[in-house]
Amino acid sequence: MDLLVSTSWLEAELGAPDLRVIDATLFLPGSGRDARAEYAAAHIPGAVFFDIHEIADETSALPHMLPSEHKFASRMQSLGLGDGNRFVVYDNSPLHSAARAWWMLKSFGAHYVALLDGGLQKWRAEGRQLSGAPEHHRHGHFTAFLDRNAVVDKAQVRALVEAGGGGTEIVDARPATRFAGGEAEPRAGLEAGHIPGARNAPQSEFFNADNSWKLGDELRAVFDAAGVDLGKPMVTSCGSGVTAAVPLFGARLLGKTDVRLYDGSWTEWGADPETPKAKGAA
Numbered sequence: 001m002d003l004l005v006s007t008s009w010l011e012a013e014l015g016a017p018d019l020r021v022i023d024a025t026l027f028l029p030g031s032g033r034d035a036r037a038e039y040a041a042a043h044i045p046g047a048v049f050f051d052i053h054e055i056a057d058e059t060s061a062l063p064h065m066l067p068s069e070h071k072f073a074s075r076m077q078s079l080g081l082g083d084g085n086r087f088v089v090y091d092n093s094p095l096h097s098a099a100r101a102w103w104m105l106k107s108f109g110a111h112y113v114a115l116l117d118g119g120l121q122k123w124r125a126e127g128r129q130l131s132g133a134p135e136h137h138r139h140g141h142f143t144a145f146l147d148r149n150a151v152v153d154k155a156q157v158r159a160l161v162e163a164g165g166g167g168t169e170i171v172d173a174r175p176a177t178r179f180a181g182g183e184a185e186p187r188a189g190l191e192a193g194h195i196p197g198a199r200n201a202p203q204s205e206f207f208n209a210d211n212s213w214k215l216g217d218e219l220r221a222v223f224d225a226a227g228v229d230l231g232k233p234m235v236t237s238c239g240s241g242v243t244a245a246v247p248l249f250g251a252r253l254l255g256k257t258d259v260r261l262y263d264g265s266w267t268e269w270g271a272d273p274e275t276p277k278a279k280g281a282a
Contacts, residue, residue: 001086001112003253004213007123010088010116014045020081020137021047023120024101025091026064026242028186038092044116044123045131048079050089050101052242063187063240064100065263066151072108073144082140090116090123096203099245103261107150109143115249121211152235152260154268154275160235161196161276169228170198171247173238174266181279185239190270193277195237200282201226203238203246219250227282230256237262237269 013019023043025035039049055075056064067075081087087105091098098115105113116123124130160166172194177183179200181192194200205222206214214222223230234251238244241263251259262269269275 001114003114003249004117005088005114006117007126007128010044010123011128013088016086018084018086019046020079020085020087020140021045022050022079022081022087022089022098022101023047023091024050024052024089024098025093025120026052026095026097026100027093028095028239030186035093040134041132042124042130043132043135044090044120045129046135047090047131048081048135048137050079052097052100052104055104062264062268064242066104066107066146069108069144069146072104072146073142076108076142076144077139080137080140082142085140086112086114088114088116090119092120094204095243096207096246097242099249100242103150103245103248107147109145109147115213118210118212125210150260152262154262154264154272157195157235157237157262157269158275164197168233168235170195170262171223171226171228171234171236172198172200172266173203173236173243173247174200175202175204176200178239180281181277185266185270187239187267190266191273191277193270193279194266194282195269196276196278198237198278198282199226199228201228201247203243206246206250213250213253215253219253222250223247223254230254233258233260235260235262237265239265240267241265
C-alpha cells in the first residue's frame, strides 16, 4: 500500500470489506474548535473518529503520549480496526494531525496504513460525499507491539545535544516564531525557544495550496531550506509530538527510514528547567 492515496482512489475503494477510514482531526488548546463535533457533523462515509487526546497514556502529565500496547489494541478494536485491514487516515486540521495517527498505527505494528493526500479539505473542495450519520463497526482484533525504535525520550535527546548532535539531525516542526522564541507557546509554563542544535522545518511548509503533500524535489527543498542533512539519522520534535509526525512522514516519502519521533517534544523539554534551550534562528 502506498504511503499516500488520492481522493479519487479512496472514493472508488469506499465500501471495500477490508478498508477502514480514520478521521484523526485534532486542534490546539484554545482553538475554539471541537474535533469530535466536527467529525459528527461531516466525515467521509464509513470513517471512525481516532481521538488522539484520548488514545494516550493516561498516567502521564504530558498530552497525548503513546499509550500502552494494551490500551492501543483495545481502542483500535473498539473502533473496528483490526489486523489485516487497510487503513486510510485523514484530518481536517491545520496541524495535519493525521500524520500523528499514521505514525502511531505504524509504530504499533499496522502493516497497511496510508494518508489521504489533501485530507478532508481537498475531499470537500472536490464535492465528494460526506456523511453525518453515526458509524457502527464490529469489533476488530488488533495486535499491538510497539516498535521502541520509533520513539525517543528526553534522556535520549539530551544525550544527542550533549554529544553535539551525535551525527543526528533534530528537526522541529513548529512555526519559525515559536522555534526562535519570539512567540509564547500555546501551553502555559513552557520556556520559549528550541532544543540546541535543532533545525526548523515548519510543518505547514510540507503542503501545497490545496493541502496535498509536496513531493520529490519540492519536498526535498523543504528539508534543504531548513539545513537538514537527509543523509543523517533524524529525530523530529514539535510542541507536543503531533506535528513532529509531519517531517517524519515527509522523510518517509523520500525513502528515509532512520527517523524517530520525540514524543514529549517541547511540552516536556520546555517545562524542565534543567534542559538546555536556545533562541533565535537555527
